[in-house]
Amino acid sequence: MKALIKEFTKGIIRENPTFVLVLGLCPTLAVSVTVANGIGMGIAATFVLLGSSVIVSLVKDFIPGRIRIPCYIVIIATFVTIAEMSMKAYSPVLDRALGIYVPLIVVNCIVLGRAEAFACKNSMASSFFDGLGMGLGFTLALILISGIREFLGSGQLLGHTLIKGFEPIFVFGMPSGALLVIGLLLGFFNFLKNRKR
Amino acid sequence: MNIQEFLTIFISAVFIYNVILSRFLGLCSFIAISKETKPALAMSFAVLFVITMSSIITWLVYRFMLLPFNLTYLRTISFILVIATFVQLVEMVVRKSSLQLYRAFGIYLPLITVNCAVLGVAVLNIDMFFANGKQLAGSFYYSIFQGICVGLGYTLAMLLMSGIRERLELCDIPRSLKDFPLAFIIAAILSLSFMGFSGFKFY
Numbered sequence: 001m002k003a004l005i006k007e008f009t010k011g012i013i014r015e016n017p018t019f020v021l022v023l024g025l026c027p028t029l030a031v032s033v034t035v036a037n038g039i040g041m042g043i044a045a046t047f048v049l050l051g052s053s054v055i056v057s058l059v060k061d062f063i064p065g066r067i068r069i070p071c072y073i074v075i076i077a078t079f080v081t082i083a084e085m086s087m088k089a090y091s092p093v094l095d096r097a098l099g100i101y102v103p104l105i106v107v108n109c110i111v112l113g114r115a116e117a118f119a120c121k122n123s124m125a126s127s128f129f130d131g132l133g134m135g136l137g138f139t140l141a142l143i144l145i146s147g148i149r150e151f152l153g154s155g156q157l158l159g160h161t162l163i164k165g166f167e168p169i170f171v172f173g174m175p176s177g178a179l180l181v182i183g184l185l186l187g188f189f190n191f192l193k194n195r196k197r
Numbered sequence: 198m199n200i201q202e203f204l205t206i207f208i209s210a211v212f213i214y215n216v217i218l219s220r221f222l223g224l225c226s227f228i229a230i231s232k233e234t235k236p237a238l239a240m241s242f243a244v245l246f247v248i249t250m251s252s253i254i255t256w257l258v259y260r261f262m263l264l265p266f267n268l269t270y271l272r273t274i275s276f277i278l279v280i281a282t283f284v285q286l287v288e289m290v291v292r293k294s295s296l297q298l299y300r301a302f303g304i305y306l307p308l309i310t311v312n313c314a315v316l317g318v319a320v321l322n323i324d325m326f327f328a329n330g331k332q333l334a335g336s337f338y339y340s341i342f343q344g345i346c347v348g349l350g351y352t353l354a355m356l357l358m359s360g361i362r363e364r365l366e367l368c369d370i371p372r373s374l375k376d377f378p379l380a381f382i383i384a385a386i387l388s389l390s391f392m393g394f395s396g397f398k399f400y
Binding site: 080106108171175187 | 218221222224273317379382385388392
């Protein structure tokens with residue numbers, strides 16, 4: 001049990017997929033304009049991560065080593081399609097906001113990375129918690145980035161105005177603002193890590 | 198199908214919605230391989246080729262296999278499979294036919310499978326040039342042309358970025374900002390300058 005909890009918590013801070021492993025940045029940057037989009041993307045990615053980790057860990061003994069990557073991609077793509085269709089059915093607004101970045105979860109390096117680095121070597125239970133932790137870490141990173149961007153770019157959080165009379169800095173809602181925020185955040189986390197040493 | 202439409206696709210794919218700097222597709226390879234100009238250029242050509250070819254293949258798959266049988270929900274799975282197979286095929290052909298070419302960009306080819314730009318363009322083509330389960334006039338040519346233009350946009354961003362990073366090699370950079378953080382900040386400034394194109398209007 002202790003080992004499982006460790007697998008779960010490592011994805012949140014120590015091996016955070018966005019800030020420490022620097023994986024899967026395309027969706028992170030593209031959808032982080034508002035917190036709502038960020039949470040939606042995080043949940044979709046967590047679902048795919050969870051599903052594919054469990055299935056890969058279950059079938060790992062039946063897949064020949066040489067064709068494992070295409071097999072993983074098919075498994076991942078299946079879960080992405082499920083996520084895509086359910087999002088279209090239950091939340092069309094979110095689906096329109098995320099646009100092509102939902103099908104692009106297939107090529108999100110976090111998902112394939114966890115299948116290749118973790119799920120194909122470990123048991124189902126630990127893969128489940130690893131996927132959950134990584135997904136949660138990804139979601140938290142998305143919330144952090146999109147929170148900063150939404151607040152500075154439009155003066156709001158989750159659609160509510162926080163400070164009256166705040167002059168929004170439009171560039172943070174633009175693509176370049178996303179790159180700037182992630183660059184500075186990565187630098188900040190590096191700074192913390194260097195100081196600890 | 199007219200010249201104006203092609204020009205619109207060109208300007209918007211290369212400048213306004215640059216694949217890296219405003220759509221964020223293919224960002225991983227952009228940050229990882231843009232340290233020097235030479236590998237950056239080799240990677241760009243590989244991406245240009247694969248995007249163009251996969252635009253053609255995925256259009257054909259969508260038009261003649263998925264649409265007639267009402268299987269459009271299989272779009273993501275079939276596209277990624279086709280792209281992965283195609284990339285594998287190209288790698289095998291290049292390795293057998295020209296060792297020199299293989300050394301130049303062979304190692305970047307497997308990376309392209311998981312490059313979101315390739316799948317992104319394929320999905321974008323379908324979203325833009327098909328409406329209500331029917332192809333728009335000239336959509337095949339538009340799709341190919343958009344593939345080429347996105348590849349050119351990727352090349353442009355890659356060249357700009359690698360040129361800047363080559364010069365930064367000798368600079369004194371704060372330790373925490375080295376590599377990734379600085380690359381993102383440079384990309385942010387580049388993207389800011391590309392925003393100047395977004396006021397372009399046609400017609």
